[in-house]
Amino acid sequence: MxxxxxxxxxxxxxxxxxxxxxxxxxxxxxxxxxxxxxxxxxxxxxxxxxxxxxxxxxxxxxxxxxxxxxxxxxxxxxxxxxxxxxxxxxxxxxxxxxxxxxxxSPPSQMLFQDEQDLLAQLVPDVDGLILQDGNRRATFLPQVWEQLPDPKQFLGHLKHKAGLAEDHWSPTLTAHRYHVVKVA
Known part of the structure; x- marks a missing residue:
């Protein structure tokens, strides 16, 4: 089911x-x-x-x-x-x-070259995102797109939530996307 x-x-x-x-x-x-x-x-x-x-x-x-x-x-x-x-x-x-x-849904790892590539792959209102760099990690459910509809803003706030600077970028940064079904 x-x-x-x-x-x-x-x-x-x-x-x-x-x-x-x-x-x-x-x-x-x-x-x-x-x-x-x-x-x-x-x-x-x-x-x-x-x-x-x-x-x-x-x-x-x-x-x-x-x-x-x-x-x-x-x-x-x-x-x-x-x-x-x-x-x-x-x-x-x-x-x-x-x-x-x-x-x-189970999270799936995203493959990207740089921040622009990651931003281009995000699907607003659909993707939930888990961002991690080292021991810093945070997630936003897809519902957060309602308050942060711009992908760059969405990603910047998620970095901040993880305790990273909004302009942080590192080759060790990972991202996983997932989808949700809202029950109510």
Missing amino acids: TADEIAKKHRALLMKIVHHALEKGAVPSINLPSFPEELTAPGATFVTLEKQGRLRGCIGSLQAHQPLVQDLAQNAYRAGFKDPRFPPITAEELPDITSSISIL
């Missing part, structure tokens, strides 16, 4: 897992045999939380390393209570929190 099919068929169940994690303030226990097979296969997810249209938490996995429903439960909890950029969500905030789930 494709990520699109999973998103359509299991949207309500996946959102219920996220809401349960936020309401309980804990990672929900997942009884894997009770879930459909497509949700127990390895999967990588991101959970994004917003409050009044502003980011309130966003945490996820870049590689599938555990069952999709387990990954989702952990990332929902972490987005609400462990994102180091924000204080933990309070019970009073819950009615104002909206959540979205992204199911990620």
Whole structure:
């Protein structure tokens, strides 16, 4: 089953897992045999939380390393209570929190000669990007293109997020692209 099919068929169940994690303030226990097979296969997810249209938490996995429903439960909890950029969500905030789930494709390494070549290969509104140089690494989901529609600006902000200068370039810089299916 494709990520699109999973998103359509299991949207309500996946959102219920996220809401349960936020309401309980804990990672929900997942009884894997009770879930459909497509949700127990390895999967990588991101959970994004917003409050009044502003980011309130966003945490996820870049590689599938555990069952999709387990990954989702952990990332929902972490987005609400462990994102180091924000204080933990309070019970009073819950009615104002909206959540979205992204199911990620496996990342694929990009081959490029220089920054211009990398920029030319990026597909706005489609590509998520993982940028790494040495021990500095950061990612932007494809949704970030909404705020940063220019590829040079997108790449510059991603470098900054990784702790690099916006004009940083190095022969050891690597980039991986991925795509997402938004569940909600």
